Amino acid sequence: MALTPSNMLPLGTVAPKFKLLDTIDDTHKSLDELVGDKGTLIMFICNHCPFVIHVNKELVKLANDFINQGIKCIAISSNDVGNYPQDRPELMKKKAIELKYPFPYLYDETQEVAKAYDAACTPDFFLFNKNLELVYTGQLDDSRPGNGIPVTGKDLRSAIESLIHKTSINPNQKPSMGCNIKWIT
Template structure:
């Protein structure tokens, strides 16, 4: 696993549009139909990355905590499934069920959406406001596999709470860290 930081897409960037298959129900879903009333969190994840596995429970908790408040979460996997078959759509569906994902788990087969978001690693987080303008592109928290820091989601949670309360979000954001996206 290559430790890779996120690319830190500039704040204020408009969320690139997409329509992708949700592996949970095999239905085509668009950003417009999945976005939240207050905000939208787009997360690039995958099944096998130890960094994602390390935070899976917190991602589920985060989504369950904020969806009722108007911030929807969307997960996208963009990994090359020819070389990483454990990240294929059939395994994504099983993974989503086993982890009780309360959010759609979309498959970016062409990797065009990951490129449009300038996603670099898993997990990679992009929080957008109600107008789909980027307000946060940073880490979940300081926890990493093996560093003995508890997973709390504090950095991303603080940004989501600020968005809910119409407060300024600190523009000094630490990049997310994880495995690189497996490009074709």
């Protein structure tokens, strides 16, 4: 597993629009349909990455903790399913049901959405305000597989809390780290 940092899209960037297959209910959903009243968290994840597997339970907990506070979460998988068949849409659906994802799990077949967001790794996090302007693009927390630090989501949770309570979000944000997105060659 190659450790890849996120690219850190500039704060203030407006969320690129998209319409993708939601593997959970087999319908296409657009960003405009999924936005939260106070903010929207877009997470690039996948089924097989050890870094995502390490934080999956916290992603579910985080989404459940904030869904009633005006924050919507959206998960997107952009991996090349030809070379990484464990990330195929039918297996994404199975994983989402197994883990009880309280958010849509979208499939970016062409990888155009990942490229538009300059996503680099899984997990990669992009938190937008109600105007879809980027306010946080950093790590979940300092935990990584094998480093012994508990998964708390403290960095991302702090940014979401600040967004909800309209306080300033620390502009010094640590990049997320994980497996590189598996690009189609």
